[in-house]
Each structure stands twice: as structure tokens, then as C-alpha cells.
Amino acid sequence: MSIHDGELTCQEVVELVTEYLENVLLPETRKRLEEHVDNCPGCASYIEQIQLTIGMLRQLADEPVFPTMKQELLKRFRTGRRMRRHRGQILHDAAPHHELFYSI
Numbered sequence: 345m346s347i348h349d350g351e352l353t354c355q356e357v358v359e360l361v362t363e364y365l366e367n368v369l370l371p372e373t374r375k376r377l378e379e380h381v382d383n384c385p386g387c388a389s390y391i392e393q394i395q396l397t398i399g400m401l402r403q404l405a406d407e408p409v410f411p412t413m414k415q416e417l418l419k420r421f422r423t424g425r426r427m428r429r430h431r432g433q434i435l436h437d438a439a440p441h442h443e444l445f446y447s448i
Contacts, residue, residue: 352380357387361394 352360357380363369364377381387 352376354384354387357381358390361391365394365398
């Protein structure tokens with residue numbers, strides 16, 4: 345089914361979640377999305393998790409960052425990037441990022 349047909353699929357809900365939360369969907373698409381979510385616990389949970397994540401990120405953005413902590417984080421990030429480049433690793437390697445958070 346497509347967004348222009350009747351009922352939305354879970355995949356379509358996932359694809360529309362940003363527009364839904366930004367309140368920019370056409371009224372008929374919003375209605376179909378909400379009808380789907382009302383009958384789909386998985387999609388309802390997904391949207392709730394996205395809303396909670398957005399809320400936590402907003403709170404985090406409002407938290408002050410102490411200059412020394414910021415400098416330490418930047419230093420560790422830059423050091424990790426240089427080490428990965430030096431070893432020829434792909435920059436998107438997730439493992440070194442975890443070391444940063446666990447060692448603080």
C-alpha cells in the first residue's frame with residue numbers, strides 16, 4: 345500500500361514519523377497514521393520512544409557543559425579520530441566511540 349491509499353503500513357509510519365511529530369502532514373495522512381498507531385502497539389511504542397528521545401535530547405542541550413569537560417571530550421574525540429586515520433580504519437567505526445564514554 346502507499347501513503348495515498350487507505351491504511352498505512354508500519355514501514356510507512358516509520359517513514360512519516362518526522363513529519364508527524366513536526367505537525368506538517370496533510371490532515372488525511374495524519375488521520376490515517378493516527379488510526380494505524382491506535383491499532384498497532386509496535387508503532388505506538390516507536391512513536392513514544394522517538395518523542396522521549398527528542399525530549400531527552402532537548403534537556404541535554406539545555407544542560408551546561410563545563411569548559412574543562414568540553415575540552416577533555418574534544419581532545420579524546422580528536423585523538424580517537426587521528427588514531428583511526430593512522431591505522432587506516434574507517435571513521436565510522438563505532439567501537440572507539442564507546443571507549444570515550446566509558447573512560448570518563
